[in-house]
Amino acid sequence: MRNLIFNYVETHRSEIVNKWISQMKRDTDERVVQTMSEQMFLETSKEFIELLISSFTKTEGEFQLKLTEFAEKIVRLGWSLTFVTIGLHTFGHIIAETMQQDEVVGQANFIEFSTEFDRWMFPLYNTIIDTYANTWERTVSLQKIALQELSAPLIPVFEKISVMPLVGNIDTERAKLIMENLLNGVVSHRAEVVLIDITGVPVVDTMVAHHIIQAADAVRLVGAQCMIVGIRPEIAQTIVTLGINLEQVVTTSTLKKGIEKALEMTKRKIIEVEQ
Template sequence: MSSSTNEEAARKAVAGAVRGRAEAIADRWVQLQIQQAALDTGVSESELREEADALVAALLTGLDSGLPIDHIVDAHAELNRALTEFSLRRARQGASPTHTSLAVLALKEALLQAVQQDTQEGNELFTAALLINRLLDVAGALSFETYVEGREEIIRRQSRQLLEVSTPVVRLWHRVLGVPLIGTLDTGRTQVVMENLLQAIQDQEATVAIIDITGVPTVDTAVAQHLMQTVNAVRLMGADCIISGIRPAIAQTIVQLGIDLSTIMTRATLSDALTEAIKLTAGPPVQPHTVTTR
């Protein structure tokens, strides 16, 4: 019998076992995951069973699809989606990538046990085991890759949320906004500051924005460039921008580096900047109305 014929027979044996013993396979897979301490992340047994039922069903449709074994995981939409969702849930629940991959690979044992109950012939059982290994090795690799991508996305989202919390835009006066900066001002943080500030200017119809750098430890060429970008963006919105918190040490550093902030309104303290902002929002003095009598 040729190798392709052997593989086809083994594939039918695996598909038949999954079709006839789907519930038992799902039960066994859940128990194996529990033994691997997968529940440490707070995944309940009922959730594991729901995942197992969905993935075993998708596995059966993949085996019945006629796609080559090595391409089922990537090319079969239902199975690919089931594995991807499984891995993303694990990433969101905080499971380790090792546990996630091991959970998928544990399905090998559950499948092989089901095949053994229906197949006694040694060569066919061996070929079925090889087929299961090939199929689920690809599934394990996909789950690991998806997990890593999912965690990276979560980290990026959390980092942005932390940046937004650390750079609040506050209303200091009528049509006057303030952004107190604390810590290093890098490119990513500058973008968040700029987006939040410009949106607040539009929403609150502000005419003056104060950027307070009292909490910024050092100002170098990069930080100054980031400040200039933010100031220019504020001006494009039709608002004035004041930078406050220029301490003596920072003033000396700016001069020594040859950084030109002459086009930007600066004040030593936030209170000085607020005083200037109130003047800017007050508008020109109202001229008294003269009544002419005849």
């Protein structure tokens, strides 16, 4: 029966691929399909079906290697775990339905077919889901490390003046990283004034403000002055509403104003030179 299933799938592969693509486009989230070009979706879909069919002929090691490579590809392309799960279910349903329609499977051999089909599909299903999940976790972990490395750099913009631009939400883990980068940067750049730019921070609540104030206090302890810039009107209103005390910290609405203030604090200024 296993050979019967394999031979049928092998000889009807084009029909199965076309039906699978048609059903997936109709029944799944359009956003998954729209994340790539039509040609890319067709090629990836064919590769997915080819991978499933190859589980009949490849050794476990060969299949696992191809599966891992494919999982890494579809994670990058944005195929969700839900999409993959539905895809597997659709693949199995198409094979079972077409084999019955073509009378390859009937009442006489239906039980034998169902048993052998499940014996093939269930391990395949589990292997693909596990591989996808592991690949996704590994990818997310690597992205997180990369983001942490790029997150909250202290950039020297003038002698004795450095800027730390903050972008995105700030949680406790990221606040710790900001503090470390800030203090190490102040010492290594010999900064006298540090500007923390929160223009790119979407929400400033009590916890975020607390982390920023802690960072400012830490900067003062290593002999530098700290300024918070990029305070938008809505953030100013939130700070006042929450009763957050920023009296010990110099603040400005824009980075430009902050740079001008920092130059004054280091006894310098920008002047226009006539040509």
